[in-house]
Amino acid sequence: MKKEYYEKIIEELIKLIDEGVYIVDEKGVGRFYNDVMASMEKVNVEDVLDKKFHEAFPEVRNTDSTMLKALLKAEPTVGQQQTYKNFYGKEITTVNSTIPIISDGKTVAAIEVAKDITDIRRMSDTLLELQKSKSEPAPQRNNTIKRYTFDDIYGKNEDFQVALNRARKAAENDASVFIYGETGTGKELFAQSIHYCGKRKDKPFLAQNCAAIPESLLEGILFGTSKGSFTGAVDREGMFEQANGGTLLLDEISAMPYDLQSKLLRVLQEDYIRRVGGMKDIPVNVRIIATVNEPPEELIAQGKLRKDLFYRLNVISIQIPALRERADDIPVLAERLLEKYNKRFEKEIWMLSDGAIKKLKNHDYPGNVRELENIIEQAVSMGDNEHVLTEKNLVMPTATRRGKIQAVEYEKNIPLDKYLGEVEAKIIKAALLEAGGNISKTADQLQIKRQTLQHKLKKYNLTGK
Numbered sequence: 001m002k003k004e005y006y007e008k009i010i011e012e013l014i015k016l017i018d019e020g021v022y023i024v025d026e027k028g029v030g031r032f033y034n035d036v037m038a039s040m041e042k043v044n045v046e047d048v049l050d051k052k053f054h055e056a057f058p059e060v061r062n063t064d065s066t067m068l069k070a071l072l073k074a075e076p077t078v079g080q081q082q083t084y085k086n087f088y089g090k091e092i093t094t095v096n097s098t099i100p101i102i103s104d105g106k107t108v109a110a111i112e113v114a115k116d117i118t119d120i121r122r123m124s125d126t127l128l129e130l131q132k133s134k135s136e137p138a139p140q141r142n143n144t145i146k147r148y149t150f151d152d153i154y155g156k157n158e159d160f161q162v163a164l165n166r167a168r169k170a171a172e173n174d175a176s177v178f179i180y181g182e183t184g185t186g187k188e189l190f191a192q193s194i195h196y197c198g199k200r201k202d203k204p205f206l207a208q209n210c211a212a213i214p215e216s217l218l219e220g221i222l223f224g225t226s227k228g229s230f231t232g233a234v235d236r237e238g239m240f241e242q243a244n245g246g247t248l249l250l251d252e253i254s255a256m257p258y259d260l261q262s263k264l265l266r267v268l269q270e271d272y273i274r275r276v277g278g279m280k281d282i283p284v285n286v287r288i289i290a291t292v293n294e295p296p297e298e299l300i301a302q303g304k305l306r307k308d309l310f311y312r313l314n315v316i317s318i319q320i321p322a323l324r325e326r327a328d329d330i331p332v333l334a335e336r337l338l339e340k341y342n343k344r345f346e347k348e349i350w351m352l353s354d355g356a357i358k359k360l361k362n363h364d365y366p367g368n369v370r371e372l373e374n375i376i377e378q379a380v381s382m383g384d385n386e387h388v389l390t391e392k393n394l395v396m397p398t399a400t401r402r403g404k405i406q407a408v409e410y411e412k413n414i415p416l417d418k419y420l421g422e423v424e425a426k427i428i429k430a431a432l433l434e435a436g437g438n439i440s441k442t443a444d445q446l447q448i449k450r451q452t453l454q455h456k457l458k459k460y461n462l463t464g465k
């Protein structure tokens with residue numbers, strides 16, 4: 001291909017993508033600058049193109065400039081989060097990467113790519129505020145946030161009792177806890193019970209799902225940020241400081257970036273944290289309860305969970321069996337849940353028919369107790385004046401059945417992982433369509449959390465409303 005075509009290609013390419021791009025030549029003169037970058041920085045494209053970096057951005061100090069660092073020192077900056085005010089005073093947060101282009105040992109250009117994460121940042125700030133209000137003393141607390149204790153946990157199955165006894169032991173001491181259980185098996189219930197039945201009960205209990213937050217923000221959320229870290233960054237305490245003296249539940253810890261996992265390990269070993277960009281060591285005393293919903297050995301083998309971190313956290317190891325592995329608990333749980341929803345909906349449904357119990361026992365509950373609870377809740381709320389709940393009142397979710405048919409048809413010569421991904425994407429697509437693109441409805445239908453669904457939508461490149 002002719003050399004001059006490359007220029008055309010770059011020009012078209014940077015128009016297409018939704019990241020901001022700025023490319024300067026060896027003299028620091030702007031050669032490419034796209035509209036996305038211009039609207040992020042609130043400048044005109046023509047004020048940057050063919051202008052030297054200094055002229056285009058006179059207010060940027062040399063020492064702060066990642067562009068100059070790349071150009072003059074050939075030093076790359078990757079994934080740096082920046083918060084700054086644009087010309088209109090609006091606070092913008094971006095994640096930037098700036099790299100030098102080196103040819104024959106000489107820096108011939110520098111490229112900066114920026115992604116606007118202002119909205120995501122705002123969302124995470126809101127989350128932090130919410131977490132904070134959750135941890136405040138009772139009167140100010142939003143009392144819809146339920147505090148669970150061991151009294152709320154039902155189940156008599158032998159393996160389940162083993163898990164429960166370990167959790168009770170855990171409440172008596174202060175060691176880290178590692179809980180493995182599929183979605184809806186009661187990990188949060190266990191974690192809260194351990195906290196609220198232990199010595200730390202009057203201190204905060206905070207929870208963070210590591211899969212729900214973009215990787216670049218998680219570190220700041222956990223450890224806080226410091227004013228010195230980058231232009232415009234604010235001093236903010238993270239969850240470790242907020243939970244000081246109490247307990248921090250880290251859900252889906254395997255979704256935490258590998259590097260951050262090693263930082264977390266260091267914090268656990270040294271008992272102090274350092275805010276992102278900060279210099280000060282801040283002592284913290286936080287009990288960690290970590291959870292995963294896939295077998296930890298597999299997560300370690302897949303390189304998603306650091307072995308050293310796992311051993312550090314797995315001091316008390318709890319494995320909550322899936323509901324289909326303790327089918328003997330289904331009648332017990334169903335009855336307790338029936339009682340619960342009778343009260344809530346002021347109904348007088350006293351018992352389950354034999355047929356109803358049989359139907360409940362025949363289901364395989366990919367959503368575990370949460371799924372069973374939804375089935376009972378729906379049945380009781382729809383129930384009429386009968387005192388007995390029969391199989392006709394029970395509406396079993398269908399998504400699993402569709403899943404089963406797909407799985408049985410598996411005969412293609414492709415890796416199982418990839419195949420399962422395709423099946424999952426198909427099921428989600430169908431559910432989305434059925435729900436008219438509404439994400440909350442789709443999540444309900446699939447009996448997964450909204451956050452989980454959003455994660456998957458991104459993964460499979462699907463969109464909802």
Ligand SMILES: Nc1ncnc2c1ncn2[C@@H]1O[C@H](COP(=O)(O)OP(=O)(O)OP(=O)(O)O)[C@@H](O)[C@H]1O
Nearest residue numbers: 152153154155182183184185186187188189369370
């Ligand atoms: N043993 C149990 N007894 C009573 N209720 C339970 C039990 N296990 C789970 N539940 C109910 O199921 C729901 C889900 O529980 P929880 O949020 O603790 O699950 P989880 O394992 O944290 O799920 P996820 O991985 O999706 O976060 C809760 O509303 C809880 O009331």
Ligand SMILES: [Mg+2]
Nearest residue numbers: 184187188251
């Ligand atoms: Mg949970």
